[in-house]
Amino acid sequence: MKALRYHGARDVRVETVPDPQLADARDMIVKVTACAICGSDLHLYDGLIPTLQKGDVLGHEFMGEVLEVGREVRDVQKGDRVVVPFNIGCGDCFFCKRQLWSLCDRSNPNAALATKQFGAAPAGLFGYSHMFGGYPGGQAEYVRVPFADINHFKVETDLSDEQVLFIGDIFATGFMAVDVCDVQEGDVVAVWGCGPVGLFALKSAHMLGAKRVIAIDRFPERLELARTKCDATPIDYEKSDVIEVLKELTSGRGPDICIDAVGMEAHGHGLEFWYDRVKQAVGLQADRPTALRQAVMACRKGGTVSVPGVYGGPIDHFPFGAAFNKGLTLKMGQTHTHRYAPALLQRIAAGEIDPSFIITHRLHLEEAPKGYDIFQHKKEGCIKVVLRP
Ligand code: NAD
Numbered sequence: 299m300k301a302l303r304y305h306g307a308r309d310v311r312v313e314t315v316p317d318p319q320l321a322d323a324r325d326m327i328v329k330v331t332a333c334a335i336c337g338s339d340l341h342l343y344d345g346l347i348p349t350l351q352k353g354d355v356l357g358h359e360f361m362g363e364v365l366e367v368g369r370e371v372r373d374v375q376k377g378d379r380v381v382v383p384f385n386i387g388c389g390d391c392f393f394c395k396r397q398l399w400s401l402c403d404r405s406n407p408n409a410a411l412a413t414k415q416f417g418a419a420p421a422g423l424f425g426y427s428h429m430f431g432g433y434p435g436g437q438a439e440y441v442r443v444p445f446a447d448i449n450h451f452k453v454e455t456d457l458s459d460e461q462v463l464f465i466g467d468i469f470a471t472g473f474m475a476v477d478v479c480d481v482q483e484g485d486v487v488a489v490w491g492c493g494p495v496g497l498f499a500l501k502s503a504h505m506l507g508a509k510r511v512i513a514i515d516r517f518p519e520r521l522e523l524a525r526t527k528c529d530a531t532p533i534d535y536e537k538s539d540v541i542e543v544l545k546e547l548t549s550g551r552g553p554d555i556c557i558d559a560v561g562m563e564a565h566g567h568g569l570e571f572w573y574d575r576v577k578q579a580v581g582l583q584a585d586r587p588t589a590l591r592q593a594v595m596a597c598r599k600g601g602t603v604s605v606p607g608v609y610g611g612p613i614d615h616f617p618f619g620a621a622f623n624k625g626l627t628l629k630m631g632q633t634h635t636h637r638y639a640p641a642l643l644q645r646i647a648a649g650e651i652d653p654s655f656i657i658t659h660r661l662h663l664e665e666a667p668k669g670y671d672i673f674q675h676k677k678e679g680c681i682k683v684v685l686r687p
């Protein structure tokens with residue numbers, strides 16, 4: 299089959315690799331009909347994840363048709379149309395039973411590697427390096443999905459792939475980022491980053507009852523989409539003093555909820571440890587403020603900072619004293635996709651939201667390297683790339 303493989307920082311190629319096979323009686327094989335490039339893939343693309351190896355197949359946002367199931371699979375069968383969550387749950391461990399799906403204790407066969415880095419291992423992820431289990435990803439024609447009964451969301455409606463694909467990652471991620479903040483009546487929610495995750499956080503903030511939402515980025519087309527499709531007040535962080543503008547918009551207090559939907563793509567400040575790697579790999583400039591630091595500094599006393607943006611290493615200059623002395627609540631982590639996706643699918647089916655509004659580029663899988671390049675550099679007004687094998 300054809301699949302997108304990593305060859306080094308900013309070097310990905312579509313190549314022929316062996317078709318995946320059932321490796322366990324609980325596995326299924328999915329024939330991919332649509333997949334996407336995620337902001338998280340850009341951390342891999344930038345060479346920020348040291349346990350990624352040359353030849354690894356990338357991609358964790360995908361859906362398709364079930365081609366084959368192992369003999370112990372009960373809840374899904376050949377021919378079913380499914381979206382697959384980006385993180386792999388077993389359904390039966392301490393964490394899965396508590397709905398903490400992204401922390402599954404059984405799906406990461408390389409838990410020792412992650413434990414060394416983080417003290418404990420998160421769940422296995424598709425296409426996300428050996429620290430996260432080394433599973434081949436979904437930017438491919440076929441994928442092996444472990445614990446098939448658990449790791450699928452069946453799509454039985456006539457909704458298009460583009461409408462449902464994002465429940466497996468970025469829509470659930472934007473939604474959880476807000477849901478964990480327990481929005482109260484009258485709350486103002488500010489979101490750093492108007493990429494796909496930030497845009498879904500803005501949409502979700504409205505769904506969950508925010509009075510006002512504010513969007514922060516520097517790309518005009520992203521800010522414009524936030525304004526027109528997410529009813530957000532835009533702030534260009536290159537043209538304004540973000541913290542001052544946020545104060546003006548909130549009677550001097552600051553937003554009740556601040557969401558960092560940027561992560562370590564944050565071009566620099568504070569991420570020196572990881573950033574050195576990027577600078578060496580691709581020569582970026584370390585000249586922009588971090589979203590996370592601003593979110594903590596801007597948040598009102600007693601407010602909540604939620605971090606869906608991905609971080610991997612230590613962060614220097616994190617203003618922990620500000621968080622402490624303002625009595626902030628911090629929320630973060632990989633998305634518990636399984637907890638959210640079914641309800642989000644219902645909202646889509648009910649016509650409450652059409653997630654395809656973020657798609658700007660539709661490419662063939664063969665064009666995935668171009669997709670990475672334009673998404674990384676936000677060229678051609680790129681907001682989201684969907685690939686079709
Ligand atoms: P993206 O690259 O399209 O969007 C990031 C946006 O942040 C860009 O528009 C960029 O201009 C903006 N930005 C950069 N620095 C900024 C700053 N200082 N202030 C304000 N905006 C700034 O990526 P995406 O797909 O939207 O993903 C965003 C983040 O979410 C990534 O870190 C990704 O890894 C993460 N993510 C996390 C999960 C999870 O489980 N928690 C799941 C999916 C994605």
Ligand code: ZN
Pocket residue numbers: 336337338339358359384467468
């Ligand atoms: Zn993702």
